[in-house]
Amino acid sequence: MYSILFGVIVPQGWLNDLPNTNAHKQFELAKNIATTTEKLGYTSIWTYDHFVPHYSYEPLETKPLFECYTLLSALASITNKVKLGQVVTCNSYRHPSLLAKMGATLDAISNGRLELGIGAGWYEEEYVAYGYQYPKDSERIERLDEALHIIKAMWTDVKASYSGKYYSIKEAICNPKPLQKPYPSIMVGGSGEKLLLRIAAKHANRYNHPFGTPEELKRKIEVLKEHCKSIGRDHKEIEKSVLIRVVVANSDKEIKQIVRKVKNKEESVEQYLYRNKDKMVIGTPEQVLADLNKYIQHEVTHFILHFMGIDSSKMLRLFASKVMKKI
Numbered sequence: 001m002y003s004i005l006f007g008v009i010v011p012q013g014w015l016n017d018l019p020n021t022n023a024h025k026q027f028e029l030a031k032n033i034a035t036t037t038e039k040l041g042y043t044s045i046w047t048y049d050h051f052v053p054h055y056s057y058e059p060l061e062t063k064p065l066f067e068c069y070t071l072l073s074a075l076a077s078i079t080n081k082v083k084l085g086q087v088v089t090c091n092s093y094r095h096p097s098l099l100a101k102m103g104a105t106l107d108a109i110s111n112g113r114l115e116l117g118i119g120a121g122w123y124e125e126e127y128v129a130y131g132y133q134y135p136k137d138s139e140r141i142e143r144l145d146e147a148l149h150i151i152k153a154m155w156t157d158v159k160a161s162y163s164g165k166y167y168s169i170k171e172a173i174c175n176p177k178p179l180q181k182p183y184p185s186i187m188v189g190g191s192g193e194k195l196l197l198r199i200a201a202k203h204a205n206r207y208n209h210p211f212g213t214p215e216e217l218k219r220k221i222e223v224l225k226e227h228c229k230s231i232g233r234d235h236k237e238i239e240k241s242v243l244i245r246v247v248v249a250n251s252d253k254e255i256k257q258i259v260r261k262v263k264n265k266e267e268s269v270e271q272y273l274y275r276n277k278d279k280m281v282i283g284t285p286e287q288v289l290a291d292l293n294k295y296i297q298h299e300v301t302h303f304i305l306h307f308m309g310i311d312s313s314k315m316l317r318l319f320a321s322k323v324m325k326k327i
Helices: 023-039 068-076 096-109 124-129 137-156 196-203 214-231 252-262 269-275 285-296 313-322
Strands: 005-009 044-047 083-086 114-119 160-163 168-172 185-189 206-210 239-248 280-283 302-307
Touching: 023 044, 023 068, 023 313, 044 068, 068 083, 068 096, 096 114, 096 137, 114 137, 137 160, 137 168, 137 185, 137 196, 185 196, 196 214, 206 214, 206 302, 214 239, 214 285, 239 252, 239 285, 239 313, 252 269, 280 285, 285 313, 302 313
Parallel strands: 005 044, 005 302, 044 083, 083 114, 114 185, 185 206, 206 239, 239 280, 239 302
Antiparallel strands: 160 168
16 A cells, blocks of 8 residues: 655746746745755655746746756755656657666765656647657657667666667666666656557556546546556556646635736636636645545545645645645
8 A cells, every 4th residue: 555645846937936036036946945845744846847838828938947857956955855856857858868867867966866757748839949849649659668668778787778760779878877776766647548658557657647637547547557457567566646736725815815826817816716626726725635535546646736826835834734644
């Protein structure tokens, strides 16, 4: 029986969660949330692997967003216990051999705290803006499969070689190896049932579904079990997790005050709450606890929480004392 674990998204800029100050002060907020997360007993911190903020927060050219691995490396030096993960690394943005090297380095400097979250990528506008080709879904997922073969080989073999349709390496050396053996936990994230979940069945130590309802998680997990059965793997070897946005406060008045700071300018508080009623967990600690238990009933053991708000430290503390300790 798995324990229920909670991780936290560090303010990074993806969903309008950095203050309107200079970049160094924005980084100071990220540092504060990371250290507070650790002190409160959460088990991990996470960053998004994107280069520009979410498209719903225009104008994008005025919105800051810190790069995923650079930020995590900095946060590794000021924390001691929390795991360090990504939701999720876009496989297209780095050759898998380079990603393996980066991951091994981060695992070493953090004393064995890397969790590799990885997916096939989806943000087409970002691909185009940064000069990456955006192939069809099936090709991106095939590339992910090959990449995971390479990453695991780089992390375990003295010299790693691989020749595939999209990637190849020849006697590639990756030293130092990750401190975690045989290698850090690999979390495959995404929602595609036919192809992506089959990749998760093959490679993942954990499967993550982004922003899914309990009913959606139930469906994905059942499909994942079928893929595991087809390749002869015990689905119980794969932990299940969900990335979810959270607004938790002691009253409806406080909830609306928070929403006013994070919503689009064009929509009302009521419109925001209605639009996100199935995509977020919003409410008092008691309401949030009830909603999370619906996921737990469907075998979810890890929650990666994005607390919505410019300074989410108050929500971090409220959740830790009124929700996390009661699960």
